[in-house]
Amino acid sequence: MSKLIDDAIARLRAQGLRITDQRRSILRVLTEAKSPMSAEETHVALKKEACDLVTAYRCLEQFEKAEVVELGVRENGTKVYCLAHGQGHHHHLTCRSCGRAERVDLCMGKELEEVATNFGFVEVSHVMEVFGLCPDCK
Ligand SMILES: [Zn+2]
Ligand SMILES: [Zn+2]
Incomplete structure (x- = not known):
């Protein structure tokens, strides 16, 4: 688990981003997440740790630019993020x-x-998600 965070931190440092407590906390939340999370869900999961919603949004956007997280989107258009898992x-x-x-x-x-x-x-990217009902829900 912490290896993932260490990799992410190394990557952020290489991109010239400072590793603040907030950024570290957000990385930890994403590491523990079972599925991609929205900025709001990430913010809620941070609990009492000092980080407002705007900061959560901004951090996640910076992480995306640094390719530490992958951007996805839900069917309703909500942006979600998950750790790039080093792969x-x-x-x-x-x-x-x-x-x-x-x-x-x-x-x-x-x-x-x-x-x-x-x-x-130029600077082409894509977001692609597949939705359906899982075996437990169908
Ligand atoms: Zn792809
Ligand atoms: Zn399901």
């Missing part, structure tokens, strides 16, 4: 009913990004 890019299958998320290491986004590049787009 980088991945996607999730998310249960619409209970919210359980399965990690999938398969990505078919490369072809789409190539298409975008052919259109002359």
Whole structure:
């Protein structure tokens, strides 16, 4: 567990970001999370630790730029974040009913990004999520 946090911290340092208590706490919450979390959920999970919602949002955006977290999106459009797990890019299958998320290491986004590049787009990225009902909920 702490290896994940250490890796993330090393990455943030390499990007020139200071490791504040707030950033460390957010990393810990994401490490312990079973599925991707929104900024609001992360903020709630921080409990009494001093970190307001705006700070949580900003930290997560910085983490995303530093590629320490992966950005995802729920069906309702809420942005969610999960730790990059040191293995980088991945996607999730998310249960619409209970919210359980399965990690999938398969990505078919490369072809789409190539298409975008052919259109002359730069700094291309993608967010792709699959939703359904898990075996327990169907
Ligand atoms: Zn479910
Ligand atoms: Zn992908």
